[in-house]
Amino acid sequence: MKTLETQVVVIGGGATGTAVLRDLAMRGIQALLLERGNLASGTSGNFHGLLHSGARYAVKDPPAAEECIVENRILRQIAPQAIEDTGGFFVALTDADEAFLPRLVEGCQRVGIPVEVISGSEALREEPALSPQVRQAVVIPDGSVDGWTLCIGSVKAAKEYGAQAMLYTMVTEILRKGDRVIGVRAVDQTSGDEYLVRAEYVVNATGPWTEKTARLAGIEVPMALDYGTMVVLDSRPVRRAINRCRPPADGDIIVPVGTTIVLGTTSVPIQDPDDFCIQEWEIDLLLDECAQMVPIVEDMNIQRYYAAVRPLYKPPQTAGEEERREVSRAFYVLDHEQLNGIGGFITITGGKLTTCRLMAEKTVDLVCAKMGISVPCRTHLEPLPPA
């Protein structure tokens, strides 16, 4: 067994963990990231690809919406190589959609998302593949974002500041001395080599695996996991991200990614992030729903489909009967010293890929406060190196 030593261990190499690594390194904290697969091999390489404007959450979850629009603007500045400025429409096709439209517009305006309402004919002029049934559209600043480019860029930036990352290295134990976490044990999945890593702090940034990872430290973190499926079609009939003008539901977003469009998503409750399977009804539902917005979808070829698990945290006070789509998309930094009496261990979970930088900032603010470090965050100011 090899022994390593660092100030902070970050578990998880998705958008969140890589952003945490970069922020730690930029504040002069020695940090090591451990990822059981490759970078973005979890949700961050298998998500829908939307750089959220926040409009989707503006009515039901204003704090999450506000985080999205602020971070949407920052990511465009610091990671332009990962973003395509597609723009976006919310399209109203029915009476119910039109009734929802003023609520959407008002919700967006309340949290600072710039919107413009255009007529159906204007929308069709801009996007001729839209359904001729479109009555009105709301123009919003959506984009598409590449999770791989973002994660690789964050790790490259972190390494330039002296951080380290070990891929295909799975954390198998979280080591405790009494009521304090003092490091981790990890295994290289390719060579079988074992590592004991001593650290002052361990950050759990394992997305859908948050609960499993926390259990390694003897802590329960209640998650409300569900997976979502996406279908990739083999050409791009729309330039913009097309959203259905209604409360969030299955099959209501089409994201243009490169020369394809990605239809999504579904929402299926699961218990184990390593055990789920795409079902045929999901593909049918996505095609049916998205064809209502862009009818040519029915005649296009499926290139592939894939799925990922949402890392939704369910704080104890909201545990109850509410709908899964109502579980907040906001993020949570969990200080396990305060919550469970276990020092040296912090969990960052929930949120969106769009908000990963902010999630990292709040996490590292807490690490710094605990370590007595007063270096401010600068991740919103410096661009990422090209991936």
Ligand SMILES: Cc1cc2nc3c(=O)[nH]c(=O)nc-3n(C[C@H](O)[C@H](O)[C@H](O)COP(=O)(O)OP(=O)(O)OC[C@H]3O[C@@H](n4cnc5c(N)ncnc54)[C@H](O)[C@@H]3O)c2cc1C
């Ligand atoms: C269907 C779906 C669609 C989505 N669409 C969007 C969207 O369009 N826009 C948007 O902004 N957000 C979207 N999201 C949300 C977004 O994708 C996630 O919030 C984000 O990717 C989570 O990143 P993460 O780093 O927290 O988790 P992950 O990317 O899952 O990273 C966690 C990492 O931890 C690693 N890991 C787990 N256990 C261990 C261990 N023991 N040791 C070492 N490593 C470990 C995993 O391998 C994984 O790489 C979507 C989510 C889903 C499920």
